[in-house]
Amino acid sequence: MRSGRNPEKVCNRVYMVGGPDISDGRDCCVYLVDGGGDLALIDTGCGPGYKAILANIIRLGFEPEHIRDILLTHCHIDHVGAAELFRSECGARLAAHELDCPPLESGDRLITAAFLYDLRLEPMFIDRKLEGSTSRIAVGDLVLEVLLTPGHTPGSVSAYTDIDGTRVLFGQDIHGPFHPDFGSDINAWRLSMDKLLELEADILCEGHFGVYSPTDAVGAFIHAHLERLRR
Template sequence: MGKPHKICERVYMVGGPEITDGRDCCVYLVDGASELALVDAGLGYSCEKIMNNIEKLGLDKSLLKILVATHGHIDHIGGLGYFKDTGLKVACHELELNAVAGGRPELTAERYYGVKYRPVSVDIVLKGELQEIAVGDLTLRCVLTPGHTPGGISPYVDAGGTRVLFGQDIHGPFDSSWGSDRKKWKNSMQSLLALKADILCEGHYGVYQPAGEVKGYIETYLRRYTR
């Protein structure tokens, strides 16, 4: 297994297939100095490891205040109940509430993992095309990027002159049972390209940088799915 590590100033990887559990999505942490935020929660079996990894990085886990769920698939939200119980506020887009708060199994895709999801209440309901979440002295800008799911978001943060994009499921896949829409996905990818991010923190395949690699990664999937 790999170790939690710093990606750039203020951004860390604290969970994921190579760090906590092969079934987890990549879990990222944003350090806003006075507050910390997690981007996604993993499948749910690694929550204590994630908390321990925060400490291993020399960060104060008591400053962890917010968890932003990028979309409602269980490998991204399975750990929400644990983190909610520790006092974190959960944020997701209103178009993902049926999965995150409602727990509809066809939307959480829990059958793929054989794990039952425990629904949680959502404290911060994101609406519209763009909404900001303050994390200490930083701002997570949450861009609505439907396609993989109806209400998926791709947050990004500008820290120390570097734009970091959390594009969790750029690679798909697509399934009509959970509301995938390839046309909307294509438009979402164009929106992400327009951000000209310096670093991409992807949901399953790790980190891509510099900007040319970010652009190339997104364009690879655009070519694959829009032939």
């Protein structure tokens, strides 16, 4: 398991501060959005990588206390395991879609997949439960537009933000996998992927495979998974 590698700049105002090659081999990719003062994180990794992620945020010249919001894209532990630490130690607020909140609030080891990682997930408090199909989270002078994109889990969300004309999409587990224990719904997922393709994002920040750009590469990534799982 490698850890401790430097953070990576994705584009102006977006950084990858955690991930399997950066913070902990079990972590999803963790992205920092710089709203020009206020900061936001997309997901948090599984927990043990917390200190490495924090160090990377500081290494980039940011103060962890400026993390105002953390968007949890869905309830799996590789995405949410460090959330409560960021909340209690940095004062960040947690946001997740209400459909994925119950397992987070109860620390359900099966639905959060904690058992797969042999980790405990303490019940956490979600400050902002997102409802419906769209929400907005202000990050300083940027806005994260959050879309409900069910499929992998019922409350999976994706988010995008436009930075100087560049559309950055945070897609995380849009590749799946799909399992009854997760409440996966492959038909809902296909519709969700159509929604993401329509965005014509310039950059896709993905949860386990890294960063894709330009728009053609983003589309090719999503189409490849649609093709892999076609009816």
